[in-house]
Amino acid sequence: MKKILPVLALFLATFSFAQTPCVNGMAGQYPCSGLDLLSRISLGTFGSDRGNDSWGWTDPLDGKEYALMGLGNGTAFVDITDPVNPVYLGKLPTHTDPSSWRDIKVYNDHAFIVSEAGGHGMQVFDLTRLRSVSNAPETFTEDAHYNGFGNAHNIVINEETGYAYAVGTVSFNGGPHFVNIQDPINPVGEGGFSNDYYCHDAQVVIYDGPDSDYTGREIFFGSNEDRISIVDVTDKNNPIGISNGFYGSVDYTHQGWLTEDKRYFIIGDELDEANSGFNTRTIIFDVTDLDNPVVHFEYEATVAAIDHNGYVKGNEFYLASYRAGLRVFDISDVEGENMVETKFFDTYPSSNSARFDGAWSVYPFFASGNIVISDINSGLFIVRDPLLGVNENTISNFAITPNPATDVVEVFSKVDPISTIEIFNVLGQKVMALNFGDSLSEKINISNLQSGMYVMKINSTTTKGLLID
Template sequence: MKVFKSIAVFLSATLTLASSYMLMGGTLDTFLDDLLADGAISESQYSVITGVYLKHADLHFNQHQVVDNIFIPLRDELRSFIDGEVRVQRLSKNTATYLLNLFNFKAAPEDGPEGGPGLLSRSPSYSSNGIVTKGGHINVKDKQSGAGDFINNGIWGYETDGREYALQCSSDGFRIIDVTNTRPFIVQFIRMGGGRIWRDVETHFDPVKKTTYAYVGAQGQGGKLWVVNLSELSGPTAHGPNSKPIPLKHIKLLGYENFSHTLSVSYGLLFLNSGGSGGCQIFDLTKNPWVPRWVSSTGGNQKDCHDSFSRMVDGRLLLFSADGYTSRVRIYDITDVRSRVSPLLRGETERSDGTYAHSVALTDDSKYMYTFDEFDNYDIAIYDISVISKPTLIKTFQWKGEESEGSSIIHNGFVRGNFLFTAYYQAGFRVFDISNPIEPVEVGNYETHRDPEGSGVLKKDVNEGYQGAWNVFIGLSSGKILVSDMDSGTFVLTLPSLEAPSGLKGSLSPCGQSSRYTKTIPTLKWDKPSEAATNYVISRSNATQEGPYFIIAEEISSAEGTYRDDLAELVPNTYYYTVTAKNSEAEFDASKVVKITKITSECKITRRKKRKRKRRRRRQRLPPSSRTGTPELP
């Protein structure tokens, strides 16, 4: 019992320090209670681990950091106890790993993914910020009273009729920021309770009502889920600063307290990711976006679902769940989830001891998965997921400055085309070229934490701290990249290779000297977006502006900037086109949509042409003598 007593005494003596011990998705005692309720640990094991401290205090998180030194004096004895329980088979290896992760026992690299993390070299042409350019910046934290307790967190993007907005979450609520021009400004602030550390946002477009809704969820301090109807946000004409165009009737509190450590929206489904045993709660938005309908969940013992990502793969809708303290990613089939069919586990990664499965991103072809470890063990791992049932680890890697500048923790990542965009906490925003998905090369960055002004002088150190770049959004048609930094605010960044073709115009080609049966031909013209563009892809929708779009031509020369859609099957109709620029490395964002209404399938023959043809035919019918004016006698 010597070990038991020392654990209890130490925990009792460290109540004050332990009250700041941060856990993703809940408090320490909440996680332990769930393990006990699910039978993963016994009452005696629970008593040993918790000791007497639960009689006096609840270990609530109140800052976004993992406090390494709180349990250091206890670690040898606690680990000895856990290892002993595993040896006598009173504790499973999975539960033991889960417990060690809760107390932030970091495994040595050799205990993590095979081979340990690799360091990346930068692109040979990479200097300064590489391919990244700063386009705008706003920091609402500067305007807060008591700003020391304030952070920016989740971010998303929204656009309407050419006007672009950043949807920025923070400790006190939700801000809509106009980022159309180089000087961003706040259009509206919506105060929301709770969520001092964790608040997240994504959007859903209702094709029936032609309306976009923003879902804003939070965890901690009673944070709840909200829905905001964005239909009042303007397009061509800008709202003024703090003009508050969204009325109260378009802002609704839905509840679901502390359900949303993070959230995601796709395929008409809303996923509230608890980061704890609540797992991922799934809601259907297609019936009524204003009142989401719960359909299923992935919750249960050691199914944390810190973050989730869904993608249609081979005709099946798959949910990729980063399961936090379980140190693994699980892949579920949720194709039939609206019929309340429970998510079917299709595959999972091997457990990686001493890591925190924070989030995932997939390559556009869904063949490779990047996972992000928030315990700073391996940072980013690459998996081959061509066989969903058996994800295969290929390698792990870290940012280029890991050894020379300090160890920075990865937070979130986003794949678009041949680039992986990351929010890398103290290392700021980092871009990796993944044209070869298993050999990433760092090609750009912006120091949102160490040099937010872009002066070229690094003012802070990198020391494994939980400060800096929180999240990133890619998807605005202009190619703007939105980055949320906890302290420095909202950044609008650009990459030359992400500029969309501009000046796209559509017309019907003239008949010219064509015959009666020549078709009118829809013709596109556009401006070259940048010197990096080498060719273009043309896509067409025969249905609506929303699509679906199908590629009708590829490898169109960048020197031309024009395309005639003269395919034989074209008939009178309204057609919608987009032009997507490409370079040698990545596919650009597509242009705005252009509409061409094709009224007829034939050129009209003018009257003048008809008269000429009629006269010619009459003269050809006269007898030869009529040409001289002398009639031929019988």
Template structure:
């Protein structure tokens, strides 16, 4: 096993060192191996089939793969140099066991990195170029589709890469080139694109149902003093959380009611309590909490269960020197299903955190009785297993839907006795793509009650 660099987790250090820079959040570890090369940028996460967890860190001259499974002893398992050296901005996303990395340097292309050999090594399996594309600023993903944002392709809008048939050799599909797209968030077949520059401060909403023909269906201006860099969308698709990286001061989180896309209504603004000079950057939603990388103010955790009144629940300041108006400090964050949190700091590398409270809470009355697990393996080909639990005899339906919402298969439709259950789903007769499975359990507990839950799965042939 490659075991190049190891460090000991810092959670045993005296509380007085870090206490003044944090609230309700504990630092478990920090690794900073490449600061001499220049500044760090984005981070993302990967959980291997064996359960090991890896933080992926954008470095000035390449990408580091850091095993964070044991937070007492995190270490850099692998490192892959970029074509461009150095780059201020290196971002990545994950599909199956591949990492897809873009950078602002020319030429950087799209690096496709096979992670299935971790913790021993990673393998560069392709560097993708198409047309005049040689670099990208950010990268987004939804299902087997990658979206390259703000590169040098055309005017710097976005274009779609299809991974469904061969993740190593993407197929270019459609593009949207009305304006520059600094970053985007894709929910099913809807793109929310941040037009940070021109027109100044728009969020464009784009229908991507037909991946070869992207079309604008709505837009709104992220007023006042807009400069939207990044966006997150609530699970119910009713609220948008938009970050202003440029524009007026303070650089705010703005929350919008988008239940009517043609009439978005701003309902709240937020910045860290007592701090008006730090710049907000990237945000990720996890349950009721929004994780905001807030540059010089560090990583902030905001309870947005009431989007009209966001409240800070926790923070850790990765850049304690000051809260100045600068692009130093925390760049991005990623939350694992284990509720470990990683964050990247431009100067000090990758951090691993936990909050002092659980991030996802289920209805106790329901959670005691029922659960629907994530299918495994996922992605799968062609058979996957779905586990579920019934503590009370129930009438159960378990149905599979495609991304358009069309019912494609019914696995269970009948009475099922209480207990821990599992069922296999065979996708041999289905095409590659994203599917959703929904379980509804109806039972008697004095009165008739219903439990319903859905999960996403990916068939990759």
């Protein structure tokens, strides 16, 4: 049985379902750097012909992680706690018609879903129902519905206040439509802001940035087609426009996200690559003075793909870049006008051209380090930094061979005696722990371990990646 596993692994990798490490720039058929493919679920499995947005939920009771993916005909819910073996739990069908656009956010263990489909409104789904799915995949029903608007392009939620902001509706000139969701299954409309035209996407925060004039206020950062729009939405009865930010060669201001210190707002223009000939262009606004946002610098990538949804986590910017897949950037020196691509996973390997295929969105906020990519054409991808986020010590006195291994792996030391060896699976669980004397080489029987990626820790100091066929 062991002898056929490499062939089986190659077969599965070809169809993008299997755990596949990024080796020599490829994870199976997918170009990559610094990100391993843990698994993929196809659109066919979801019973849909197209994908769109994605978000995530972590169950506060047990820490289980769930991916939420928008589809043409509904929303899929997937348990990714074991990212190598995700479980498709079921789908909430669209409230009205199918649509290419669907957006999902989470508050208080509930998912809130909007769509461009006519009359769709906002669906509310109690995510705690996912704990008791007994016959997956199920067809779910919504737990509540808000009909204060029909179609909406997007939904934004401020989890600190319990307000949802539907944008791109026919109400309020396409500006944010305020919905109180503090009681999730009884959403209540509370007005909106119509003084800055159509809003495509936004982020809303309780402001704790450098501009002390607005400390503690609820501030809306909108991407409004040809500008960024900053609005004080603290008083829902009297929202106040603060300022607009403009930049050159504008085609369509699509979406943006704040750095964690609130000093910069990183945005993408969705049409400038196709219409104006840029490579993937990212515009970084300095928003240290909310009354006067200014362009800090622009970053242009080496590929021509169109940028779509991007999110900041720590000092990294995660960008779903359509045909170029997921691109990850180090933004630790954004103040010095530096932005460096460090990792990528290309879900659309045939081309990086400026067309509307490939990665629609990314969700990088799981504590485990699992990263969800939703792809228009190919479904749901789960990727992760290799070695469970622990950098392999390549300048080391230890070596392991063979790698990949099947039944036995041998560990060599040039200088230091081997005292302990621990092996961890992709979930971070210790699956083997061994103690030794003063030998410079040890053979380890791994025949009882399943095929996949592991981390070997030697003498509690050195980590090595191990692939078992």
